[in-house]
Amino acid sequence: MARQTPLVEAHRAAGGRMVDFAGWELPVQYESVVAEHEAVRAAAGLFDVSHMGEIEFSGPGALDAVNGLISNDLDRCADGQALYAGLLNDEGGFVDDVVVYRFSPQRILLCVNASNREKDFAWMCERFPDIRPRQRSDDFAQLALQGPASAAILQRLTSSSLSALGNYRFTEGEVAKVPCLISRTGYTGEDGFELYCSPGAALSLWNALLEEGRAEGLKPAGLGARDSLRTEVKYPLYGQDIDAVHTPLEAGLSWAVKLDKERFVGKAALQAQKERGPQRKWVGFELTESGVPRHGYPVLAPSGSEGSGGSGAQRVGEVTSGTFGPAVQRPIGMAYVPVALAREGTPLQIEIRGRAVAAQVVKTPFWRRKA
Amino acid sequence: MVEDPKELKYTKDHEWARRAEPDAQRLVIGIPRHAGESLGDVVYVELPKVGSELKAGQPFGAVESTKAVSELFAPISGKVVRVNEALAASPHTVNEDPYGQGWMVEVEPAEPGAYEALLDVEAYRQLIAQ
Numbered sequence: 404m405a406r407q408t409p410l411v412e413a414h415r416a417a418g419g420r421m422v423d424f425a426g427w428e429l430p431v432q433y434e435s436v437v438a439e440h441e442a443v444r445a446a447a448g449l450f451d452v453s454h455m456g457e458i459e460f461s462g463p464g465a466l467d468a469v470n471g472l473i474s475n476d477l478d479r480c481a482d483g484q485a486l487y488a489g490l491l492n493d494e495g496g497f498v499d500d501v502v503v504y505r506f507s508p509q510r511i512l513l514c515v516n517a518s519n520r521e522k523d524f525a526w527m528c529e530r531f532p533d534i535r536p537r538q539r540s541d542d543f544a545q546l547a548l549q550g551p552a553s554a555a556i557l558q559r560l561t562s563s564s565l566s567a568l569g570n571y572r573f574t575e576g577e578v579a580k581v582p583c584l585i586s587r588t589g590y591t592g593e594d595g596f597e598l599y600c601s602p603g604a605a606l607s608l609w610n611a612l613l614e615e616g617r618a619e620g621l622k623p624a625g626l627g628a629r630d631s632l633r634t635e636v637k638y639p640l641y642g643q644d645i646d647a648v649h650t651p652l653e654a655g656l657s658w659a660v661k662l663d664k665e666r667f668v669g670k671a672a673l674q675a676q677k678e679r680g681p682q683r684k685w686v687g688f689e690l691t692e693s694g695v696p697r698h699g700y701p702v703l704a705p706s707g708s709e710g711s712g713g714s715g716a717q718r719v720g721e722v723t724s725g726t727f728g729p730a731v732q733r734p735i736g737m738a739y740v741p742v743a744l745a746r747e748g749t750p751l752q753i754e755i756r757g758r759a760v761a762a763q764v765v766k767t768p769f770w771r772r773k774a
Numbered sequence: 775m776v777e778d779p780k781e782l783k784y785t786k787d788h789e790w791a792r793r794a795e796p797d798a799q800r801l802v803i804g805i806p807r808h809a810g811e812s813l814g815d816v817v818y819v820e821l822p823k824v825g826s827e828l829k830a831g832q833p834f835g836a837v838e839s840t841k842a843v844s845e846l847f848a849p850i851s852g853k854v855v856r857v858n859e860a861l862a863a864s865p866h867t868v869n870e871d872p873y874g875q876g877w878m879v880e881v882e883p884a885e886p887g888a889y890e891a892l893l894d895v896e897a898y899r900q901l902i903a904q
Contacts, residue, residue, distance in 0.1 A: 436840040437815040627814065627841045693862065695818050695838040726840055727817035734818070756820075756836065756845075 408453035409544050409605040417623055425518035427454040429626055436627035440729040443591050443632055447550030448624030449612055453605065456520025456540035458513045458527065466508040468534040472527060472668055473503060474651055476661040480505045485571045485588055487659050490523060491669030495650040495676060499523050500641055502588060504573055516641045530668065544605035548612060549595030556616040557596055579611030590629060592636030593772055635728045635770040637687050637737060643698055644685065644723040644737060652676055653739065654685045684745040687767035689735050694760045696725030696736035696753045703752040703759055704744060716752055716759060719744060728769055735769045778806055779873055783889060784898035787847035791892060794880050801889055803849060804877045805837060805868065808902050814839035816868040819861040821878055826854050828881060837868060850888040856880035
């Protein structure tokens with residue numbers, strides 16, 4: 404039996420097509436993935452992301468404990484700042500990717516992937532037996548308001564000043580009389596906010612936002628649009644694009660790794676990998692023929708190319724994520740390929756139902772928000 | 775909401791077939807409204823070339839939405855005589871007009887009686903109601 408968020412009835416009433424995602428019953432779409440995707444790019448969309456997990460460290464030593472677990476550096480962060488980071492294993496692969504909220508050096512909250520919340524918690528307890536984190540996943544619902552109209556809509560419902568809230572900053576305040584953690588973050592490549600509130604208040608917050616944004620074109624949006632939106636900006640999805648065997652250096656996330664930090668789990672492995680140079684790289688590609696690349700499809704080096712070894716086309720990797728990008732209007736995807744094939748313009752082939760379809764490595768993100 | 779037309783035949787693999795005009799020996803094939811809806815926004819339709827042979831029950835192409843891919847299964851055996859080239863530029867027609875402009879291929883059946891053996895609309899409705 405899948406877990407339900409406080410909004411499950413609202414999703415069904417709005418015509419949401421419910422699916423099981425990471426053990427949660429969530430809407431993959433309401434009316435149309437493309438319409439919801441376009442709403443987020445042009446105006447705004449509202450997502451129920453209550454399945455995401457939260458883990459809190461509090462007390463003296465909280466900052467140091469978390470900093471020893473993550474690849475990015477909380478010491479370079481101010482209170483009220485959020486930080487994207489890898490939670491790594493000793494080999495430098497991902498246990499999870501997380502957003503870390505620094506309330507103060509004594510209070511740190513991590514937002515973790517739904518599929519990883521129990522694993523992450525157990526792993527943190529094991530690594531730090533003296534500082535016990537608190538599993539707070541059931542204490543929060545989370546709504547993501549995303550798109551260029553988000554700030555205007557949200558500002559009418561809160562007395563917190565949003566113009567003072569920069570990207571990856573957060574504050575605590577009321578939205579439509581609901582106490583929230585208001586975070587200027589998201590997973591769509593647009594300006595937007597993630598609002599954490601108590602599960603009991605989620606429905607009232609959801610309804611207030613939808614009502615307030617209706618005139619601007621705000622729509623409820625499902626997992627389908629969430630996935631196509633994040634793919635267009637090449638944000639990784641844990642379990643698909645990043646996992647225990649791929650490192651942040653291979654995934655192009657070195658900006659979230661601070662090797663000059665004194666210590667963190669996985670540092671030695673990443674340092675060694677950096678010195679040797681990573682052997683593979685996570686790249687974006689687009690098809691130059693028609694088709695749609697999907698997770699798991701083989702990636703081939705065309706015969707006669709640098710990576711093929713001279714003979715016929717050779718399998719060099721597989722597609723981690725792929726879709727037809729509704730905003731870029733092209734079939735796009737990502738894959739790990741040998742570094743020799745990672746340069747922009749390198750021809751690749753994607754095997755789609757037994758047919759080799761031409762593709763090439765392109766500059767990413769595929770889509771960039773309007774300034 | 776578009777009703778599934780009564781004069782068409784259907785398959786358990788979610789295709790429809792109807793007699794072509796003017797040559798009623800030939801069949802036109804597409805996917806029902808229900809199939810397009812469960813797939814979501816269609817973004818790409820992969821169709822066979824004119825002249826290729828379809829084999830009943832075997833895949834002959836695919837319909838892709840933003841989130842999933844679904845193979846097309848031939849309702850009957852036969853030779854493809856016409857392909858709806860317009861779907862390349864406007865795949866979404868499969869959602870918007872599944873029984874009209876969203877048709878996919880026209881086929882010269884290998885066996886004349888194959889069409890009559892397909893499901894009628896009532897049998898198909900029962901199938902999707904399950």
